[in-house]
Amino acid sequence: MSTLPSPSIQGCGIGLRSQHFATIEAQKPAVPWFEILSDNYLIEGTVQREFAQQIRPDYPITFHGVGLSIGSVEPLNKEYLKRLLKLKKELEPAWVSDHLCWTSAHGYNTHDLIPLPYTEHVADHIAERILQVQDALGERLVIENVSSYLQFKDTDMSEWDFINLVIEKSDCNLLLDVNNIYVSAINHQFNAEDYLLAMPADKVKEIHLAGYEDKDTHLLDTHSRPVTKPVWDLFAKAVQHIGDVPVLIEWDNDIPEFSRLMQEADTAKKIQQEQLSKLVNT
Amino acid sequence: MNLKDLQNDFVDAFFGAEIDVDKYIISDDSLTAKQRFGIYKGSVHGVLTQALADMYPVCKELVGDKFFDHVTSKFINQNPPRSAFFADFGEGFSDFLANFEAAKSVAYLADTARLEWLRHTAWNSKNQEPSDFTTLGNYSEEQQLAMSFSLPETASLLQADYQVEQLWQAHQEANDLDLEKIDLFKHLNLLVWRTDYTIYMQELSTQQIDFLHAVQQNMPLSALAEQFTEHLADLLSTALGNGWIRSFHLA
Structure with a gap:
């Protein structure tokens, strides 16, 4: 029987990064939950795995991965899945998430998020793989929309229609990355609100927020900057559309002091509360 | 379009092969298909280069940023990651350096890389x-x-x-x-x-x-x-x- 606290996820969490281990150990900050990059915790006995075990009694945890490569045509990586399940048993996350993309092919692993053509055939392929993963997990997988810098000639539907189709076919849940919607909207010249309002609110388990870099010709989703004003504005609209769901601050490059991430989380909480108050008063 | 062909072609091109990206990607006024593919290729190499820089920080200091980027780019193309476990990537970098002609003037570079890899494996072992x-x-x-x-x-x-x-x-x-x-x-x-x-x-x-x-x-x-x-x-x-x-x- 589990001795870990119930993984109740609410409020604004922070993505756990090894650069902050010492601060978290020393200060035990008032963070409602941490999200771990599960790929970095799949080796037993590593420093990061020991740290996650150490803090787990004090903090609920969610998993966020890259390595399922849910959109790949290669068979699901059984060893990866086996290790993920072992980690899940050990840390009891509230849920397991990965990305709506592919990362591996031809025997190689890019360790990066590569987009897919949006067609019904591809949606069928992905839904089938999500169902396999869900069977193994014994629960719904949470899938995140990715930011993108290209569009495929074969794509015959919008990204938001594609996401809805995958969810409909697989009954998975959604991790809505508001920054990714904004980045892709600028890169592909669509209306971010059209995308946002098409999302199935009852399927959204979590919202991600992060910062991008403006490369003049396109926005690059680097997770290396504070959340920008247009993304905060879109986040406010997301709260209006979806309601009260957990929010997470991600920062992966040029990582600042932990206190800076707490500031971002405070801003997210403030905006969320303002929007939720408006919902109550209408 | 066959999804398998697309993914195989992309991965091959990420690690050095030449492919006709116009076959797959839409060009528009702001960026060509080749430029859009280049963003992904740059991102894949960026992630792997950063991983090597994190693993081999002293090697990077010894040769400087520019040479390190040059040598890691060659290493990545010749040794693309095969494992889904990121900690496995970067093994063999010391042997690669030992045989890399342009790095032979820094005789102790390969041994430094061997030491840094052992520190990396210590961090990632039980x-x-x-x-x-x-x-x-x-x-x-x-x-x-x-x-x-x-x-x-x-x-x-x-x-x-x-x-x-x-x-x-x-x-x-x-x-x-x-x-x-x-x-x-x-x-x-x-x-x-x-x-x-x-x-x-x-x-x-x-x-x-x-x-x-x-x-x-x-x-x-x-x-x-x-x-x-x-x-x-x-x-x-x-x-x-x-x-x-x-x-x-x-x-």
């Missing part, structure tokens, strides 16, 4: 519970002689042609070791291991490293006694006292 050595006396002499020992799972032994441990120390911010005073051209026997969240490096004598090599080969105590004769007691107590031996196993 930090197992130690055996209770106070119970050794409970075993008969026969059982003790048949017993073997293990180094920590995080431990690796390094034999290098250069004093790269001191070089590594001199490149740490918290260390004021003077680079000018290091006698680099001296053989090094080193043990690298981790206890809890700290990685340790200990220079060893020839006899100590021979002893730890023998332990790694699961030699029973009787064979260790035969090989190290009157030195065994000292070697064993030093290894146990410093945590270089983590556990014992009955035959």
Whole structure:
């Protein structure tokens, strides 16, 4: 029987990064939950795995991965899945998430998020793989929309229609990355609100927020900057559309002091509360 | 469009092959298909280059950012990651450097990379519970002689042609070791291991490293006694006292 606290996820969490281990150990900050990059915790006995075990009694945890490569045509990586399940048993996350993309092919692993053509055939392929993963997990997988810098000639539907189709076919849940919607909207010249309002609110388990870099010709989703004003504005609209769901601050490059991430989380909480108050008063 | 062909072509092109990206990607007024594909290729290489920079920070300082980017780009194209586990990527970088013509003028670079890889593996290896050595006396002499020992799972032994441990120390911010005073051209026997969240490096004598090599080969105590004769007691107590031996196993 589990001795870990119930993984109740609410409020604004922070993505756990090894650069902050010492601060978290020393200060035990008032963070409602941490999200771990599960790929970095799949080796037993590593420093990061020991740290996650150490803090787990004090903090609920969610998993966020890259390595399922849910959109790949290669068979699901059984060893990866086996290790993920072992980690899940050990840390009891509230849920397991990965990305709506592919990362591996031809025997190689890019360790990066590569987009897919949006067609019904591809949606069928992905839904089938999500169902396999869900069977193994014994629960719904949470899938995140990715930011993108290209569009495929074969794509015959919008990204938001594609996401809805995958969810409909697989009954998975959604991790809505508001920054990714904004980045892709600028890169592909669509209306971010059209995308946002098409999302199935009852399927959204979590919202991600992060910062991008403006490369003049396109926005690059680097997770290396504070959340920008247009993304905060879109986040406010997301709260209006979806309601009260957990929010997470991600920062992966040029990582600042932990206190800076707490500031971002405070801003997210403030905006969320303002929007939720408006919902109550209408 | 066949999804398998698309993914195979993309991955091949990420790691050096030439493909016709116009076949797959829409060009528009702001960016061509090739430029859009280039963003992804740059991102894939960026992630892997950053991983190598994190793993080999002293190597990067020794050769400078520009050369490091050049050599890692070649390494990535010739050794694309095959494992889904990111910690596996970067093995073999020291051998690659040893054979990389343009890096041969920095003779100690490959040994530095070997040391940094061992630190990386120590960080990513199991930090197992130690055996209770106070119970050794409970075993008969026969059982003790048949017993073997293990180094920590995080431990690796390094034999290098250069004093790269001191070089590594001199490149740490918290260390004021003077680079000018290091006698680099001296053989090094080193043990690298981790206890809890700290990685340790200990220079060893020839006899100590021979002893730890023998332990790694699961030699029973009787064979260790035969090989190290009157030195065994000292070697064993030093290894146990410093945590270089983590556990014992009955035959």
